[in-house]
Amino acid sequence: xxxxxxxxxxxxxxxxGKVSTYGAxxxxxxxxxxxxxxxxxxxxxxxxxxxxxxxxxxxIKLRGESGFEQRFRLEAEGVTFRGRKVDMKAHEYxxxxxxxxxxxxxxx
DNA sequence: ACTTTGACTTCGG
DNA sequence: TCCGAAGCCAAAG
Numbered sequence: 136x137x138x139x140x141x142x143x144x145x146x147x148x149x150x151x152g153k154v155s156t157y158g159a160x161x162x163x164x165x166x167x168x169x170x171x172x173x174x175x176x177x178x179x180x181x182x183x184x185x186x187x188x189x190x191x192x193x194x195i196k197l198r199g200e201s202g203f204e205q206r207f208r209l210e211a212e213g214v215t216f217r218g219r220k221v222d223m224k225a226h227e228y229x230x231x232x233x234x235x236x237x238x239x240x241x242x243x
Numbered sequence: 244a245c246t247t248t249g250a251c252t253t254c255g256g
Numbered sequence: 257t258c259c260g261a262a263g264c265c266a267a268a269g
Contacts, residue, residue, distance in 0.1 A: 138266070157251050161265090168264050170251040175267060177250065188250080196250045205250090 138166055142176040145230065149187045152213045153228035154221055156189050157196075163230035186212075187228075193221035 136144075141164040149155050155163075157170035166172065177185050186208040190196040195205050206216065215222045 161251090166265080168252085169266075171249055171264070172251095172266055174250050175248095175265095179267095185250085190250075191252055198250080201250080 138164070138169065138172055139176045139179070141165060142169075142173050143180050143183065146173075146177070146183050146185075146188060148230070149184055149228050151184075152226065154187045154189055154193065154209065154214060154223075154226050155228050155230070156191055156193070158191060159227075159230070160188060189221055193217075193223040193227070194219065195221075 142160060145160050145164045146155075157173040158168075160173045161167060161169040164173075173188065177183060177188060186205045195202050197205055209221065210216070214226050221227075
């Protein structure tokens with residue numbers, strides 16, 4: 136699965152009222168350290184719950200109007216903030232780690 | 244093939 | 257808590 140597609144699929148799994156971070160999404164997609172590619176995917180794709188993806192520690196990394204909009208949208212979903220950051224303790228979404236149940240034998 | 248570009252992250256001071 | 261430097265990775269130009 137192409138990196139960008141995996142990332143997008145991962146982001147779509149974040150439930151309403153929950154949030155995650157760039158780094159976490161990258162890891163959950165199988166590409167630790169690819170936080171910046173998460174950004175690239177978010178920018179190119181449309182119709183994603185982009186407001187649920189934050190920076191490390193729950194910080195909004197968007198500047199200007201976009202930042203306000205993101206915060207507004209999150210609050211509308213019931214997400215609470217601690218100062219400038221999202222209250223991760225209460226809203227961070229943990230992706231299921233390794234669901235290995237369906238391992239099918241790949242043939243070359 | 245090389246350089247630039249990001250809504251990043253982590254570590255020190 | 258804030259700031260800068262260094263590390264990180266893939267897509268675009």
